[in-house]
Amino acid sequence: MTMVYDEALERFEPVLGLETHVELGTRSKMFCGCKTTFGAPPNTQVCPTCLALPGALPVANAAAIESTIRIGLALNCSIAEWCRFARKNYFYPDMPKNYQISQYDEPLCFDGYVDVEVDGKPVRIEIERVHLEEDTGKSTHVGGATGRIQGADYSIVDYNRAGIPLVEIVTKPIPGTDRLAPEVAKAYVTELREIMRSLGVSDVRMEEGSLRCDVNVSLMPRSAAEWGTRTETKNVNSLRSVERAVRSEIERQAGILSDGGKIIQETRHFHEDTGTTTSGRSKEEAQDYRYFPEPDLVPIAPDPAWVSELKAALPELPSVRRKRLQAEWGLSDLDMQAMHNADAIDLVEATVAAGAPAADARKWWMGELARRANETGTTLAELPITPAQIARVTELVASGALNDKLAREVLEGVLAGEGTPDEVVEKRGLQIVSDEGELLAIIDQVLADNADAAEKVRSGKIAAAGALVGGVMRASKGKADAARARQLILEKLGVSE
Amino acid sequence: MSDLIRKTAAELGALIAAGEVSAAEVAEAHLDRMAEVEPKVQAFLHVDRETTLEQARAVDARLRAGEKLGPLAGVPVAHKDIFATRDMPTTAASKILEGWRPPYDATVTARLREAGLVILGKTNLDEFAMGSSTENSAYHVTHNPWDLSKVPGGSSGGSSAAVAAYEAPLSTGTDTGGSIRQPASVTGIVGMKPTYGGSSRYGLIAFASSLDTPGPFARNVLDAALLHEAFSGHDPMDSTSIDRPVPSVVEAARNPDIAGMRVGVVKEFAGEGYQAGVLARYHEAVQLLESLGAKVVEVSCPSFTTALPAYYLIAPSECSSNLARFDAMRYGLRVGDDGTRSAEEVMALTRAAGFGDEVKRRIMLGTYALSSGYYDAYYGQAQKVRTVISREFEAAYQQVDVLVSPTTPTTAFGIGERADDPIAMYLADLCTIPSNLAGNAAMSVPCGLADEDNLPVGLQIMAPVLADDRCYRVGAAVEKALESRWGGPLLKEAPSL
Numbered sequence: 002m003t004m005v006y007d008e009a010l011e012r013f014e015p016v017l018g019l020e021t022h023v024e025l026g027t028r029s030k031m032f033c034g035c036k037t038t039f040g041a042p043p044n045t046q047v048c049p050t051c052l053a054l055p056g057a058l059p060v061a062n063a064a065a066i067e068s069t070i071r072i073g074l075a076l077n078c079s080i081a082e083w084c085r086f087a088r089k090n091y092f093y094p095d096m097p098k099n100y101q102i103s104q105y106d107e108p109l110c111f112d113g114y115v116d117v118e119v120d121g122k123p124v125r126i127e128i129e130r131v132h133l134e135e136d137t138g139k140s141t142h143v144g145g146a147t148g149r150i151q152g153a154d155y156s157i158v159d160y161n162r163a164g165i166p167l168v169e170i171v172t173k174p175i176p177g178t179d180r181l182a183p184e185v186a187k188a189y190v191t192e193l194r195e196i197m198r199s200l201g202v203s204d205v206r207m208e209e210g211s212l213r214c215d216v217n218v219s220l221m222p223r224s225a226a227e228w229g230t231r232t233e234t235k236n237v238n239s240l241r242s243v244e245r246a247v248r249s250e251i252e253r254q255a256g257i258l259s260d261g262g263k264i265i266q267e268t269r270h271f272h273e274d275t276g277t278t279t280s281g282r283s284k285e286e287a288q289d290y291r292y293f294p295e296p297d298l299v300p301i302a303p304d305p306a307w308v309s310e311l312k313a314a315l316p317e318l319p320s321v322r323r324k325r326l327q328a329e330w331g332l333s334d335l336d337m338q339a340m341h342n343a344d345a346i347d348l349v350e351a352t353v354a355a356g357a358p359a360a361d362a363r364k365w366w367m368g369e370l371a372r373r374a375n376e377t378g379t380t381l382a383e384l385p386i387t388p389a390q391i392a393r394v395t396e397l398v399a400s401g402a403l404n405d406k407l408a409r410e411v412l413e414g415v416l417a418g419e420g421t422p423d424e425v426v427e428k429r430g431l432q433i434v435s436d437e438g439e440l441l442a443i444i445d446q447v448l449a450d451n452a453d454a455a456e457k458v459r460s461g462k463i464a465a466a467g468a469l470v471g472g473v474m475r476a477s478k479g480k481a482d483a484a485r486a487r488q489l490i491l492e493k494l495g496v497s498e
Numbered sequence: 499m500s501d502l503i504r505k506t507a508a509e510l511g512a513l514i515a516a517g518e519v520s521a522a523e524v525a526e527a528h529l530d531r532m533a534e535v536e537p538k539v540q541a542f543l544h545v546d547r548e549t550t551l552e553q554a555r556a557v558d559a560r561l562r563a564g565e566k567l568g569p570l571a572g573v574p575v576a577h578k579d580i581f582a583t584r585d586m587p588t589t590a591a592s593k594i595l596e597g598w599r600p601p602y603d604a605t606v607t608a609r610l611r612e613a614g615l616v617i618l619g620k621t622n623l624d625e626f627a628m629g630s631s632t633e634n635s636a637y638h639v640t641h642n643p644w645d646l647s648k649v650p651g652g653s654s655g656g657s658s659a660a661v662a663a664y665e666a667p668l669s670t671g672t673d674t675g676g677s678i679r680q681p682a683s684v685t686g687i688v689g690m691k692p693t694y695g696g697s698s699r700y701g702l703i704a705f706a707s708s709l710d711t712p713g714p715f716a717r718n719v720l721d722a723a724l725l726h727e728a729f730s731g732h733d734p735m736d737s738t739s740i741d742r743p744v745p746s747v748v749e750a751a752r753n754p755d756i757a758g759m760r761v762g763v764v765k766e767f768a769g770e771g772y773q774a775g776v777l778a779r780y781h782e783a784v785q786l787l788e789s790l791g792a793k794v795v796e797v798s799c800p801s802f803t804t805a806l807p808a809y810y811l812i813a814p815s816e817c818s819s820n821l822a823r824f825d826a827m828r829y830g831l832r833v834g835d836d837g838t839r840s841a842e843e844v845m846a847l848t849r850a851a852g853f854g855d856e857v858k859r860r861i862m863l864g865t866y867a868l869s870s871g872y873y874d875a876y877y878g879q880a881q882k883v884r885t886v887i888s889r890e891f892e893a894a895y896q897q898v899d900v901l902v903s904p905t906t907p908t909t910a911f912g913i914g915e916r917a918d919d920p921i922a923m924y925l926a927d928l929c930t931i932p933s934n935l936a937g938n939a940a941m942s943v944p945c946g947l948a949d950e951d952n953l954p955v956g957l958q959i960m961a962p963v964l965a966d967d968r969c970y971r972v973g974a975a976v977e978k979a980l981e982s983r984w985g986g987p988l989l990k991e992a993p994s995l
Contacts, residue, residue, distance in 0.1 A: 049602050053823040055595065056582045056604055056701040060737050088819050090868070094841045099822035156841065158827075291868035293877060296707035296816055298737050 006180075006248060009220075009255030015182040016228050017175040017247065018217030019126075021193055023168045024136060024210070025068050026203045030164035031135040032059030032102060039209055043159035051164035053097035058297050061086070065166035066109070067311065068202040069133045070303060072168055073110025074312045075196050076128050081109050083302045086133075086295040091288050095138035095158050103134035103169075105292040109301060115196075116320060117188040119181050121334060126189050127173040138163040168202075174217075174228065182218075183247040190214055190243050195319040207239050214243055216271075218250040220258060229254075230264040234278050237271045246271045249278055326350060330359035336367075343371060345381055348388055355392035358399075365391050369409055373416060386415050393422045406479050407431045433482045437489075440473075440481060444489055447472040459494045466490055502527040507573045507667040507721040514561070514572035521561070521572030525554035525616050528574050532618070532665045535995045540640050541650070541660035543579045544587050545619035550574070554616045561614070570724055571614030576666040578657045579620035580627055581607050581712070582701035586617065590703045591635040592625045594824045594831045594852030604701020605736065606670055606712050606729045613728045618666050621656030625854045626821065627677055627705040629653050630926040633917050634856045641913070642685060644953055644992050648910035651681025651926075654715070658685040661715045663995055668725045669715040674705050675809055676906070676930025678713045679942035683905035683956025686944045686988050688722045688973065689715050691930075693963050694937030695740035697726075698733035704820040706813035707738075709934045717989055719943060719974040723751035726966070742964065750967035754974035757791030761972070762898035765798045767929045773908040775948025779955040780904045783945040783976060787902070790975050797898060799890040804883050805932040806924060811867045811880035812935070817857075818864030824852065859920065888936040895962045900972055903929045905942040905956030933960050941969035943976050944988040954988060 004012075030037055033050035049057035073080055087105035113128035139162050144154025170193065178185040194212060197205045205212040219231035232254070237246045249271075254264050268281035317325070323346065327337045330353070340346050345366045352362035366381060370391075374381050394411055397403040403411060403426070414425030426432060447469055448455045457465040466487060473486040491497060502510070502524055513519045529547050536542060557572045577583060580590050582600035584607075589595040603611065611617075624634035632640045632655025640655045642648040643663035650659035654671030658681035661669050671678040673691035682689025690713045697712040704710060714725035727748050732741040763784055768777060788794045826832040826848035827841070834847035853861070867876035894901055906926050916922040933940035942956035957976060961968035981987060 049600075052828055054582075054600065054602070054829065055588070055590070055598070055703040055823070056600070056699075057602075058700050058736050060735065090819050090822065092822065092825065092842065092845060094825075094827050097823065097828065099825055100819050150841075289870045291819070291865065291870070291873075293815060293819070293868055293873070296738075297704075 003252040004255040004259055006252055009251050010180045011223075013220040013222055013251075013255050013258065014176070015178065015247075015251050016219045016221065016231070017172075017178060017182055017186055018231065019172045019175075019186060019189060020215040020217070020233075021170045021190065022213040022215075023072070023170065023193075023197055023203045023205060024212075025065050025166040025168060026201075026211075027062055027064045027068065027166055029062060031062050031065055031133070031166035032164055035164065037165050039211075041161055043157075043161060046161040047163070051097065052160055053099075059102060059295075061298055061301070062166060065133060066301060066303070068166075068200070069109050069131060069168050070308060071200050071311055071315065072170070072197070072202060073113065073131045074308070074315055075200055075318055076110070076113040076115055076131060076170070078110035078113030078128060078131055080303060080308050081107060081111065081301070082305065083107075083300055084109055085300045086298045087292045088295050090291040093137070094156065095140040095160075095163070097138065097160060097163055101134060101137065102295055102298070104132035108132035115189060115192055117185065117192050118338070119184045119188050121338070122181075124178065124181075124185055124188070126175055126185075129171045129173045131168060131170050134167050134169060136162050136165040136167045176228075182251065183244040186216060186247045187240050187244040191240055192319065194240075199316050199319055199322075201316075210238070213238070216243060216246045216250070218247055218254065219264070220251065220254045222258070229258070230266050232264065232267055232269050232278075234269045234271050235281065238273065242271060242273060245276045246278060249276055253278065330363070332359070332363065336363065340367060343367065343381060345371070348381055351388035352391045355389040357392040357395040361395040361398075362388075362391060365395070365412070369412060373412075384416060385418065386412065390415055390422055397422065397426070401482065402426075402432060404433060404479075404483070407433065431480065433480055440477075440486060441489060443473055443476050443481065444486065444493060447476060448490070448493065455494060458491070458496060461496065463491070463496060503531045503664045503667075505667070506718055507570060507716060508724060510573045510667060511569045511571060511724070515569070517561075521554040521557040521614075521616055522551055524572060525550050525574050525618070528618055528666060535643075535663050535665060538641060538646055538995055539643055539659050539663045539665070540638050541621055541656040541663065541665060542576070542619045543589060543591060543622050543635075543637055543656065546586060549585055550616060550618055553611075557614045557616060567614035568728055570610075570668070570728055573615055573668060574618045574666055575610055575615045575725070576618045576621050576657060576660045576669040577607060578623055578654050578669070578671045580623060580672055580703045581670060582703070583607050583617065583620065586620055588620065588703070589637075590626045591623045591637060592852065592854070592857070593636045594848070595829075596831060598830055600701070602701065605698035605733045607701060609729045610670075615668075615728070618660075621654070621660055621669060623656055624653035625857050626703065626817070627653040627672055627674055627710075628817070628856050628860055630676070630680055630923050631911070631913070631916065632656060632681075633913065634854055636854055639913055642910045643995055644686065645910065647912055648953065649684070649913055651684040651906075651910065653677040653681075654689075655681050657715050658682055658687060658689065661685070661687050661717055662989065662992065667716070668721060670725075670729070671713055671715055672702060672705075673711050673713050673930075673934065674709045674813060675934050676927035678715065679930045679940060679956065679958060680906045680926055682715060682942040683944075683958075684910035684954060686954030686992065687715055687717050688719050688941065688943050688977075689713065690722050690726055690941045690966070690969065691933060691939065692726060692730055692966050693740070693744075693939045694934075695738050696744065696939070696964065696966060697730040698736045698739050700733055700735040704816075706816040707820060708816060709809075709813060711934070717987060719970055719977050720748070720751040722941075723747040723970050740964065744964050745967040747967050747970045750970040751974045754971060754978050756787065756972055756975045759792045759900070759968075759972065760898040761787050761792045761794045762797035762894055762901040763794060764802065764901050764903045764929075765796050766800065766802050767903035771907055771925070772904060773948060773950070775950045776904050776906075776908060776955050779946035779948060780957060783957045784902065786976060786979055787972070790979060792972075795898060797894045797901060799887075799894055799901075799932070801883065801886045801890050802932045805887055805935055806928055808880040808883035808887070809927075809931045809935060810863070810924065811876050812884065814860040814864030815867045815877050815880075816864065818861045818868065821853075821857070821861060824849065856920070884935045887932050891932070891936045891938060891960075891962070899961070899965075900968050901960040902972075903958045903960070905929060905958040909948045909951055909953035909955060929958055936963075938963045939966040939969050941973050943973040945976060945980065946988070947991060952991075
């Protein structure tokens, strides 16, 4: 039986480990000149090398090595002065050579760290290694209930993906996260994704498999000194799944341990629909990969001067940038965190760059637009509106041409595809009524219709003016400038504030 | 026209360039010779008269059109059936690749095609180049033209026999542990293992990647140099190919002056286990070098005796991984695919049926040597031996310019004589293996007939990495001196077939 999360955490302490695979966005594959375009017709981006025809040889992609070193530097790693590729030997139909060119005991980058913040608390995640390898082809198992090779009628293989450069980032074991373990795991993968984006080395789309994550979890009783047996959960294909997979494994393992059972060291598969994991192959029957240095390739020996140049040329990293922007915008930790979680920082920054005050930019993206995105089930970035358009709306409000209510209508028009903010204002006739003659006519009518309220104001109960202003706004369908209307009403009734 | 087959490649090239004879006539003369002697020698696995003549006519057309081709334009060459050829099958003498036609050319094949050489066919070899007698071919045994009951050496035995039997003026081979030098030695011709990385492995079906080296066979040193120069040099498709200028081997072959050269006699390669007739010719050759002005000194390389066991760990380890790609999934033999068996079962059945005993023996040896728990004791230790051997070579080359030894301890042995005794078979490569482990250059050049059996003996000349020219200079000096003593090439002594 699984154990409910809170109880599990009372009795056990989780230790995490994350292995993340990032497909690099190089134009050609890791060891041949084939293209890497996603979604090309099956087996159209292949050649003798990535199909492992007899006699074909690999040549390492220099751009991929450079990207890997940049990733290592961004993760505060040391860069190997000399290292080699290694062959990882095992038979599988989607691996053409029946060995994967990877790295074994000589990774290109090692001993780094990533800092994340969870619940306002800083957490340092130590990186064991970052190494470069090649991806396998993609098998599709047809027939059978599970979509896995066991029980399938037949399988088909697409080798387009075979040989795409893959960077594996492995953390050291992460103890001490306590009940925040799922959030820490998610925050770490989120941070990695942003770092990859800022480096421009990968499109890091989890749904397309260009960022893949294996989650290792073990539990130890609160009183214990040694870590427990870990499981490795694969098929974790979204940030939310990272969080759910950790939680689910904690609950499952706690249940087994509480019943006096033992955790089997094994690979498990995460299921998006149920949010739980099921057993894959057991590590006990795991294969001996017979790693040895790849004799078809020469060692990598990055020139230290070049590595220094790469380091100096690294872009501002996401965490540093967030701190800088927070200071520039004068936002609280909480506001900044909320924007981060909502993926709004880039959008707000672009809106500010287009001329909007930071507070306004934040208000629109985190308020009205976040609500819209939520309603339509999209992300902020996917909304059909640009930061420049938001900046224009804030400008119209600042100039008094729009008030907040009208501004919301303008945004609605833009989102509905009616054009730019100015076009929407024009088409929907949303300018604030600035013609005083028209406004005075409306006021006269409102004062006549609300003689009681007018009398109260005239006799000094200025608070009653609110109802009159409301009447003017209603009569003008919101287009009146409320402040000016109030001023004119008081003038007409011969009182002052 | 039948005297065309007795001409050297250099002479044929000159005749063709002068328009005195066409490439087609030269090809036809050799094809006729093949038709005559192949029933006895069986050097070839694949001959296609029409394709060969078509190629020859195309070269004639290129020459008529005034295209500037190399000195071997129009000269025929036979390729060891381990080089990919896009217009002929490529099998590595294995059932697992029966009928496979590569969609691409090996670099060696492509460069020789470009230089105008005409392919006579694909020659026999020990399956996947594993053996020293060509008896391990899955197709048939090849016979030594000097004595049809003897082996032609191996693994490149088809290539050595074809040249020795005047079926081809030139042929290509590969040398992983002696597979060019040993067959050259036992058939009385010249065979050269270039510096590792000096000739491209691209399109050469891999046996042991860190050792495999393509090289030339010819009946004289200059022809070997011409062929060597035509296919060697840096290849961006092979990462282990060396991108540095090398001294011209053709020039060295044309200038056989060795006065003042320091020649080291390897102390460890003589004595017990060596055939008396082999040692007699070898000692005479050393005296000959001295009489030509070389300074001869004895050099001790004690680790060379450990080269054989180290080789039989490294080569099988690499082969166990290199041959994993033959899995019935994408090309070649497929056994047991009746719709009821899993991919894994089909792979296993195919490999069981498709590989011969020696190949299986080495795959198993290598798999074992790389296994976790054994790696350090076997593969790791062998790599250390390899380093020690390289250092001994380096130390020796501080004292001398070249090292010499017998190429192989005995003359050609009988067909079937060692077939059931792998260790006896492996001893044929005792003297040749150290150069493979160190990656340096080495040649076998004929130095006479053994008294007891009247079969050819080879002198091995070893030189440092990228000093291939020294092998040619010394080889040409020996050849010149011996030919004047014999009144012509050694092959004149061969019983006519």
